[in-house]
Amino acid sequence: MPKSIPLDPETLLAEGVIRFSDIPVNTYKRTIDEERSVFSPEDFLAIWQDMSAIREFETILTEIKTKRLYKGVAYDHMGPAHLSLGQEASAVGMAFLLTPDDHIYGSHRSHGEILAKGLSAIRKIDDQALLDIMRAYLGGAILRPLEKGHRGSVKELAVKFLIFGAYSELFAKETGFNRGMGGSMHAFFTPFGSYPNNAIVGGSGSIAPGAALFKRVNRRPGIIVVNIGDASFGCGPVWEGLTFASMDQFRNLWDKDLGGGLPILFNCMNNHYGMGGQPLGETMGCQFIARIGAGVNVEQMHAERINGYDPLAVIDAFRRKMKVLAEGKGPVLLDVVTYRISGHSPSDASSYRTKEEIEKWQKADSLLSFKDRLLKARVFPASTLDDTRAGIESVVFEMFRLATDPDAAPRIALDSELIGQVMFSNGRLDKGDDRAPELLQDWSQNPRVQQIKGKVRTPLIDGKPVPKMKAFNVRDGIFEALAHRFSIDPTMVAFGEENRDWGGAFAVYRGLTEALPYHRLFNGPISEAGIVGASVGYALEGGRAVAELMYADFMGRAGDEIFNQLSKWQAMSGGLLRLPVVLRISVGSKYGAQHSQDWAAMVHHIPGLKVVYPVTPYDAKGMMNAALAGTDPVVFFESQRIYDYGEMFEEAGVPEGYYEIPLGEPSIKRAGTDLTIITFGPALYTALAAAKTLEAQYGISAELIDLRSANPLNFEPLLASVRKTGKVLLTCEAVERGCVMQSIAANLTQLAFDALDAPPVVIGSRNWITPAAELESMFFPQAQWLLDAIHERILPLGDHEPATNQTNGELARRLRLGI
Ligand SMILES: Cc1ncc(C[n+]2csc(CCOP(=O)(O)OP(=O)(O)O)c2C)c(N)n1
Numbered sequence: 001m002p003k004s005i006p007l008d009p010e011t012l013l014a015e016g017v018i019r020f021s022d023i024p025v026n027t028y029k030r031t032i033d034e035e036r037s038v039f040s041p042e043d044f045l046a047i048w049q050d051m052s053a054i055r056e057f058e059t060i061l062t063e064i065k066t067k068r069l070y071k072g073v074a075y076d077h078m079g080p081a082h083l084s085l086g087q088e089a090s091a092v093g094m095a096f097l098l099t100p101d102d103h104i105y106g107s108h109r110s111h112g113e114i115l116a117k118g119l120s121a122i123r124k125i126d127d128q129a130l131l132d133i134m135r136a137y138l139g140g141a142i143l144r145p146l147e148k149g150h151r152g153s154v155k156e157l158a159v160k161f162l163i164f165g166a167y168s169e170l171f172a173k174e175t176g177f178n179r180g181m182g183g184s185m186h187a188f189f190t191p192f193g194s195y196p197n198n199a200i201v202g203g204s205g206s207i208a209p210g211a212a213l214f215k216r217v218n219r220r221p222g223i224i225v226v227n228i229g230d231a232s233f234g235c236g237p238v239w240e241g242l243t244f245a246s247m248d249q250f251r252n253l254w255d256k257d258l259g260g261g262l263p264i265l266f267n268c269m270n271n272h273y274g275m276g277g278q279p280l281g282e283t284m285g286c287q288f289i290a291r292i293g294a295g296v297n298v299e300q301m302h303a304e305r306i307n308g309y310d311p312l313a314v315i316d317a318f319r320r321k322m323k324v325l326a327e328g329k330g331p332v333l334l335d336v337v338t339y340r341i342s343g344h345s346p347s348d349a350s351s352y353r354t355k356e357e358i359e360k361w362q363k364a365d366s367l368l369s370f371k372d373r374l375l376k377a378r379v380f381p382a383s384t385l386d387d388t389r390a391g392i393e394s395v396v397f398e399m400f401r402l403a404t405d406p407d408a409a410p411r412i413a414l415d416s417e418l419i420g421q422v423m424f425s426n427g428r429l430d431k432g433d434d435r436a437p438e439l440l441q442d443w444s445q446n447p448r449v450q451q452i453k454g455k456v457r458t459p460l461i462d463g464k465p466v467p468k469m470k471a472f473n474v475r476d477g478i479f480e481a482l483a484h485r486f487s488i489d490p491t492m493v494a495f496g497e498e499n500r501d502w503g504g505a506f507a508v509y510r511g512l513t514e515a516l517p518y519h520r521l522f523n524g525p526i527s528e529a530g531i532v533g534a535s536v537g538y539a540l541e542g543g544r545a546v547a548e549l550m551y552a553d554f555m556g557r558a559g560d561e562i563f564n565q566l567s568k569w570q571a572m573s574g575g576l577l578r579l580p581v582v583l584r585i586s587v588g589s590k591y592g593a594q595h596s597q598d599w600a601a602m603v604h605h606i607p608g609l610k611v612v613y614p615v616t617p618y619d620a621k622g623m624m625n626a627a628l629a630g631t632d633p634v635v636f637f638e639s640q641r642i643y644d645y646g647e648m649f650e651e652a653g654v655p656e657g658y659y660e661i662p663l664g665e666p667s668i669k670r671a672g673t674d675l676t677i678i679t680f681g682p683a684l685y686t687a688l689a690a691a692k693t694l695e696a697q698y699g700i701s702a703e704l705i706d707l708r709s710a711n712p713l714n715f716e717p718l719l720a721s722v723r724k725t726g727k728v729l730l731t732c733e734a735v736e737r738g739c740v741m742q743s744i745a746a747n748l749t750q751l752a753f754d755a756l757d758a759p760p761v762v763i764g765s766r767n768w769i770t771p772a773a774e775l776e777s778m779f780f781p782q783a784q785w786l787l788d789a790i791h792e793r794i795l796p797l798g799d800h801e802p803a804t805n806q807t808n809g810e811l812a813r814r815l816r817l818g819i
């Protein structure tokens with residue numbers, strides 16, 4: 001189904017002006033008396049209580065960080081504490097109307113948001129469900145110390161649970177929401193609808209649109225709120241998230257019954273400071289964060305500036321904007337004016353602002369003014385408000401005390417393997433939902449499937465190699481794996497640049513356009529961070545995403561999303577969240593310095609990612625099948641150089657049916673006895689050519705092993721081979737310095753030193769920019785280089801005349817020059 005968006009020169013070249021509409025600023029004016037028809041007295045009291053809870057929670061932390069003592073309880077909190085004293089009304093206003101189906105994402109300064117969201121959720125969840133949540137969560141570990149002696153209601157117990165779980169998380173205790181693996185800047189509790197908070201400021205900006213995408217695609221109720229600081233609106237990923245969230249296709253091209261624009265509200269907690277820099281008047285030029293909405297889409301994101309010192313103004317805005325989102329007219333942007341009275345962190349001396357300024361905001365304090373208004377309107381006598389505040393303060397203090405108690409709130413043992421155990425979930429997930437997967441046609445009708453039917457899946461046909469045009473190739477292998485999973489898992493979506501009509505930049509997706517509706521395969525904006533970030537958000541919510549980067553060199557544009565987000569959230573959640581994302585990354589050639597580099601080593605270095613690089617049709621299909629059946633993030637490298645290669649190793653050919661190749665198992669592509677050659681990526685084919693020459697010209701039998709996976713990796717087959725041959729050469733097409741093979745070589749040296757006749761030799765590409773296509777043979781390892789290196793450094797090859805300099809002396813010279 002091709003899209004149809006006609007471009008007419010007459011329209012596009014016609015004269016006109018672009019008109020903007022007014023963006024409301026602090027327009028809320030209702031009195032408490034007027035609000036009595038909207039809020040019950042219990043509502044007013046709840047707002048007051050929640051603001052008081054946050055105030056006390058943060059006050060205790062300030063004291064503990066600065067004095068290590070609060071009301072007789074001594075505690076040394078070593079980690080960070082970014083406090084939000086002053087911002088209570090914004091947090092409580094934000095959370096008040098949200099249900100547990102509405103999910104919030106945030107930043108390093110989110111204690112108040114987590115508490116507000118939790119307190120609001122507790123009011124909306126019935127007692128039995130609350131008990132079920134608390135009993136099930138971490139096997140009841142958080143609940144257990146609280147149940148003893150609790151005499152109040154279930155809801156009161158849940159409030160304790162929330163505060164104890166939050167403090168415990170901050171203090172790195174096992175009774176924390178994330179078993180202490182998240183900490184102050186990353187705490188969250190999904191059963192109450194609070195999702196990952198990000199210490200990479202603005203990080204949630206690219207993730208949250210993926211969460212909203214999940215809600216739309218899978219027709220789930222609720223909205224996504226992403227709380228972002230004002231200074232973080234300078235972050236690229238936030239802008240990419242805005243772009244992603246506001247794509248016209250949601251309303252123009254996607255099935256109407258999905259509900260239209262993404263249900264996401266970008267909520268700027270605008271306290272007017274970064275750490276000390278000021279977006280207003282110094283580091284940004286928009287003056288009002290709300291103005292940004294005007295540049296994003298025609299509706300200007302329904303942007304408004306709101307008085308975040310008045311919880312009722314914030315609630316009023318949320319009420320109106322949630323309606324906008326329900327009507328499919330999202331995204332929305334709110335610019336919530338607030339102020340942090342506390343420093344950026346407790347060590348902050350606030351040297352960047354005056355005492356007078358802080359005093360003015362203290363005078364305008366949202367707790368004082370709200371109380372004052374409630375009293376003036378005679379909603380409650382002062383004693384009711386005072387008692388409520390004292391009551392919640394004592395609960396907060398008690399939970400703080402309990403969280404510092406090593407018996408009630410222990411830390412994981414220092415010799416525990418827990419952190420190692422949560423790095424990967426290593427699970428299986430056939431489908432994320434029981435719905436029937438949405439497909440537009442039967443696969444038998446699909447042109448790509450029909451074309452593949454006529455292809456040869458074995459290495460030979462009539463005893464001869466299969467011509468390229470007829471061979472079932474690497475592309476086809478990946479396609480078949482994707483088609484299979486799309487047919488099983490209704491939550492699976494794929495997106496990236498030029499993914500749909502173009503069929504993916506390298507035609508892997510050709511045929512999927514006909515088979516899948518827009519919401520399962522679509523073009524993202526040219527926003528690598530936005531694309532990878534959205535895949536993270538989509539998976540955090542329970543879906544399976546396949547994101548694509550057109551060239552490995554573009555990983556830089558999605559650096560944070562790959563290195564800090566995709567990789568870390570499973571472990572930072574204490575193993576509670578899963579991240580079934582396959583990030584397809586195509587490695588280029590012939591396109592010069594910025595389109596032809598293999599960056600597998602970068603992700604190999606990052607804990608929490610599975611990194612694979614299959615280069616045969618058999619491996620590509622089997623490993624993609626495994627990646628798509630798992631629950632971990634897999635960075636799946638593909639080489640443009642060999643997309644159209646047929647199967648050359650698997651005698652029986654590539655099965656038509658489903659099979660998996662476990663990630664982490666190297667593959668012996670050719671057995672041998674004299675020398676081991678280990679490859680990663682398309683260097684397999686270079687090494688194969690070298691192995692053939694070694695045999696034909698020098699009578700040397702080389703064992704050829706394709707690593708296929710950099711992490712995890714079973715070293716046993718490598719060690720068995722090296723123990724047999726005593727000699728090993730490793731090669732890949734990444735530049736030699738710091739490449740994956742260096743680390744494999746170092747490990748082999750440690751694990752099999754006694755069996756080696758010579759040190760492992762690594763041959764990668766030169767430590768240069770990738771030159772023009774015409775000069776590539778100077779850059780990428782050639783079969784000749786491998787022969788020369790073997791001759792010079794591993795095993796003299798009789799009368800072999802080296803054509804290139806692969807000596808140790810040359811290696812040392814290059815190292816000295818840094819090239
Ligand atoms: C990517 C990134 N850059 C810089 C920092 C350091 N940092 C932590 S908080 C902060 C200021 C953020 O300001 P804002 O977004 O307004 O949030 P606020 O702290 O005011 O809540 C900075 C620069 C960071 N954590 N992440």
Ligand SMILES: [Mg+2]
Nearest residue numbers: 229230273274
């Ligand atoms: Mg700020």
